[in-house]
Amino acid sequence: MNVTQQIVALKTIVIKEYLRFIRIWVQTILPPAISVGLYFIIFGELIGSQISDIDGFKYMDYIVPGLILMSVITNAYANVVSSFFSAKFHHSIEEMLVSPLPNYIILIGFVSGGLARGIIVGITVTLVSMFFSDFQIYSYSVTITVFILTSILFALAGFINAAYARSFDDITIIPTFVLTPLTYLGGIFYSIKMLPEFWQNVSLINPILYMINAFRYGLLGVSDIDLTMAFVIIIAFIVVLFYFSLRLLRLGIGLKP
Numbered sequence: 370m371n372v373t374q375q376i377v378a379l380k381t382i383v384i385k386e387y388l389r390f391i392r393i394w395v396q397t398i399l400p401p402a403i404s405v406g407l408y409f410i411i412f413g414e415l416i417g418s419q420i421s422d423i424d425g426f427k428y429m430d431y432i433v434p435g436l437i438l439m440s441v442i443t444n445a446y447a448n449v450v451s452s453f454f455s456a457k458f459h460h461s462i463e464e465m466l467v468s469p470l471p472n473y474i475i476l477i478g479f480v481s482g483g484l485a486r487g488i489i490v491g492i493t494v495t496l497v498s499m500f501f502s503d504f505q506i507y508s509y510s511v512t513i514t515v516f517i518l519t520s521i522l523f524a525l526a527g528f529i530n531a532a533y534a535r536s537f538d539d540i541t542i543i544p545t546f547v548l549t550p551l552t553y554l555g556g557i558f559y560s561i562k563m564l565p566e567f568w569q570n571v572s573l574i575n576p577i578l579y580m581i582n583a584f585r586y587g588l589l590g591v592s593d594i595d596l597t598m599a600f601v602i603i604i605a606f607i608v609v610l611f612y613f614s615l616r617l618l619r620l621g622i623g624l625k626p
Contacts, residue, residue: 370469370470370471375470375471375474378470378474378478379474379477379478379481381478382474382475382478382479382481382482383478383481383482383485385482386448386452386478386479386481386482386483386485387482387485389452389482390448390482390485390486391489397444397448397486397490398489398490398493401440401443401444401490401493401494402490402493402494402497404440405436405437405440405494405497405498406497406500406501408432408436409429409432409436409497409498409501409502410501412428412432412558413428413429413432413501413502414429414501416428423559423560423563424560424589424591425591426589426591427502429501429502430502430503430504430589431560431585431589432557432558433498433501433502433504433588433589434581434584434585434587434588434589435555435556435557435558435581435584435585436494436498436557437491437494437495437498437584437588438491438515438516438519438557438580438581438584439552439557439581440490440491440494441487441488441490441491441494441516441519441520441523442487442519442523442548442552442577442580443544443548443552444483444486444487444490445483445484445486445487445519445520445521445523445524445527446483446523446524446526446527446530446544446548447486447527447544448482448483448486448487448524448527449479449480449482449483449524449525449527449528449531450527450528450530450531450534450540450543450544451531451540452479452482452531453479453527453528453531453532454531454534454537454540457531457532457534457623457624458537462624463624466618466621466624472615472618472619473615475618476528476611476614476615476618479524479528480521480524480525480528481524482524483520483521483523483524483527483528484517484520484521484524487516487519487520487523487524488516488517488520491516491520504588504589506587506588507586507587507588507589507590508586508587508590509587510587511583511584511586511587511596512584512587512588513587514587514600515580515583515584515587515599515603516584516587518580518600518603518604518607519580519584519603521607522580522603522606522607522610525607525610525611525614526543526548526610528614529610529613529614529617530543531623532614532617532618532622532623532624533622533623534623535623551575551576551577552577554572554575554577554578555575555577555578555580555581556572556578556581556582556585556593557581560593561573561578561593562593576602576603576606578593578594579594579598579599579602579603580599580603582594582599583596583599583600583603
């Protein structure tokens, strides 16, 4: 395939992925907005009013970055894991694999769908957050960069989960037993400086901690983690997961009956 044909193929996959989740926006876009609103009411208003400021910010303002990024992570992951597994289940992915379409175009197409959903959900949740907090964005460049990179990373993770999944139950195991605990323990609702030294060191193993703190720096200008280290870890994970995903496609792992 020449470059023009590859671009047309990529656009087709991306448009298909976009339409897939946007036409059921009541199930894909609205629930995260409602969930975050409830988090703000319960943790921000009811519980947060009893908690002192963290790093000079009201508790309500402090948890905004984490709640936004949590929605981005969950939805970017969910979009790709469900879409790619459905393609496997209905055997439509086989048509792509036997075509002259390069594997990297297939991968980028599915990941772009997760990126699009992550961005749209993130913007929606940010708008909801403005009703509860009057935060000002400290660095637009850092905020947008972390926003996009995190969506890509978890879209790739969702792709890998879908490739190995053998049933619809398998696509819920990682989000339930791995992704959710890591997200909640990633510093959404607290600063790791509030933890004993041992648990601070344990928290540093959690990659989501670096993403949430980098995003918090972009929005509020404070972070428990060195910003450069956070970007290095995020980009390293993206590179590793991207090449691993390409390997899965090339070898047909999880795709062959």
